[in-house]
Amino acid sequence: MSSYQKEQTDALSMVHQYLASVFPDEKRELEFLAADYLLFRKDIDIFLSGYFGEICTQNCYQKSISACCSREGIITFFADVVINVLVSQKNEIEVLLKVLQRPNNGYKCIYLGENGCLWRVKPIVCEMFLCEPAKKKVFIEKPLALDKWDEFNKRKKMFTWPDRPVLFDILEKYFIDAGYSSPLMYMHNSPGLLRVKRGQEAGTYS
Numbered sequence: 001m002s003s004y005q006k007e008q009t010d011a012l013s014m015v016h017q018y019l020a021s022v023f024p025d026e027k028r029e030l031e032f033l034a035a036d037y038l039l040f041r042k043d044i045d046i047f048l049s050g051y052f053g054e055i056c057t058q059n060c061y062q063k064s065i066s067a068c069c070s071r072e073g074i075i076t077f078f079a080d081v082v083i084n085v086l087v088s089q090k091n092e093i094e095v096l097l098k099v100l101q102r103p104n105n106g107y108k109c110i111y112l113g114e115n116g117c118l119w120r121v122k123p124i125v126c127e128m129f130l131c132e133p134a135k136k137k138v139f140i141e142k143p144l145a146l147d148k149w150d151e152f153n154k155r156k157k158m159f160t161w162p163d164r165p166v167l168f169d170i171l172e173k174y175f176i177d178a179g180y181s182s183p184l185m186y187m188h189n190s191p192g193l194l195r196v197k198r199g200q201e202a203g204t205y206s
């Protein structure tokens with residue numbers, strides 16, 4: 001198992017076990033925290049399937065290119081894991097844990113299954129990735145779509161960019177306060193993001 005797979009396995013098992021053990025009220029509190037983000041993700045899904053569904057199906061899935069899933073180790077934030085576990089069934093998490101046990105000999109993401117991504121709510125980095133040929137085709141033909149995409153990028157920051165209190169930071173802190181730690185807690189261990197947070201504290205970004 002690679003170090004990437006071990007980090008992913010540890011984070012996934014930790015969150016899965018923790019959420020399976022908490023009182024329903026505590027889980028509901030986390031679901032409440034994530035509710036706006038899930039609406040945001042639903043809006044993006046509608047946008048992507050409307051504007052990019054056809055081109056992605058032709059270029060990637062039918063031709064088996066899947067360029068957006070061709071990295072061996074995609075960046076996942078700890079909050080990505082928490083949100084996905086919150087909305088997944090136990091058997092879906094077990095599938096993820098199982099694939100993480102296998103050696104990844106190909107050049108594809110370990111989470112890429114026969115019918116696409118195995119995550120129910122895939123990591124935000126994946127959701128917001130559009131390959132250049134797809135962007136060129138859609139945004140040149142439909143400039144309004146580009147405006148919408150820019151809007152989505154701004155909305156994404158409201159959840160993920162810690163120049164203000166954001167969901168991705170809050171979820172990490174929630175688990176840190178419960179005594180857990182993970183290398184995927186980038187909001188608490190990435191020098192760049194910590195600098196952004198220090199700017200928030202100093203009022204630079206207000």
Ligand code: SF4
Nearest residue numbers: 069109111112117126
């Ligand atoms: S996590 Fe899912 S969407 Fe992201 S690269 Fe892997 S298979 Fe693709």
